[in-house]
Amino acid sequence: DAGVIQSPRHEVTEMGQEVTLRCKPISGHNSLFWYRQTMMRGLELLIYFNNNVPIDDSGMPEDRFSAKMPNASFSTLKIQPSEPRDSAVYFCASSLLGYTQYFGPGTRLTVL
Amino acid sequence: QQPVQSPQAVILREGEDAVINCSSSKALYSVHWYRQKHGEAPVFLMILLKGGEQMRHEKISASFNEKKQQSSLYLTASQLSYSGTYFCGTEMTAGGTSYGKLTFGQGTILTVHP
Numbered sequence: 001d002a003g004v005i006q007s008p009r010h011e012v013t014e015m016g017q018e019v020t021l022r023c024k025p026i027s028g029h030n031s032l033f034w035y036r037q038t039m040m041r042g043l044e045l046l047i048y049f050n051n052n053v054p055i056d057d058s059g060m061p062e063d064r065f066s067a068k069m070p071n072a073s074f075s076t077l078k079i080q081p082s083e084p085r086d087s088a089v090y091f092c093a094s095s096l097l098g099y100t101q102y103f104g105p106g107t108r109l110t111v112l
Numbered sequence: 113q114q115p116v117q118s119p120q121a122v123i124l125r126e127g128e129d130a131v132i133n134c135s136s137s138k139a140l141y142s143v144h145w146y147r148q149k150h151g152e153a154p155v156f157l158m159i160l161l162k163g164g165e166q167m168r169h170e171k172i173s174a175s176f177n178e179k180k181q182q183s184s185l186y187l188t189a190s191q192l193s194y195s196g197t198y199f200c201g202t203e204m205t206a207g208g209t210s211y212g213k214l215t216f217g218q219g220t221i222l223t224v225h226p
Contacts, residue, residue, distance in 0.1 A: 042218045043154070045214070048211065
């Protein structure tokens with residue numbers, strides 16, 4: 001079975017540009033989580049969905065960040081406009097019924 | 113509330129044992145342990161539920177003391193492949209209402225030398 005799929009794996013962009021990160025959860029999983037990982041702040045939960053509905057977005061740092069889950073097999077995290085301090089590795093994870101979370105390979109974002 | 117892990121780093125020789133602790137200031141429903149190798153995604157090791165038993169994954173085991181609100185990860189006879197950063201993720205309430213929301217500790221870097 002395919003695991004969680006994220007794209008792109010690497011993204012380099014300039015400050016002010018829009019960035020869209022994509023995630024395909026494991027088929028059948030009903031919860032999806034977006035995390036950001038940096039050396040300074042560790043692994044932070046940004047937002048999570050259950051049955052495609054956003055449950056808690058209190059971790060989203062600013063209005064520049066938005067996330068959607070239009071269906072059970074796809075989610076996006078958008079940053080507009082991007083800033084250098086957004087540089088991080090962004091992970092998507094999915095789970096079934098709130099148990100084990102399976103992480104995707106991550107997207108390494110660099111904002112110049 | 114982020115759980116606190118200790119120690120921050122551990123250096124071992126192959127075959128030695130180590131213990132990593134995870135403490136919370138709030139009551140916990142479950143504790144999840146993950147290992148992350150450099151440049152890779154965190155990988156699930158085990159989950160400990162309130163009222164549940166001690167878990168084991170190969171030569172790695174873990175316990176959950178509900179009263180003390182802490183969990184410990186025991187690595188026995190360490191192997192080179194155990195090197196990585198270990199994270200505990202804590203869940204405050206039962207899955208039905210939090211949907212498995214985890215708050216991760218800052219991580220413990222484990223290095224195993226030959």
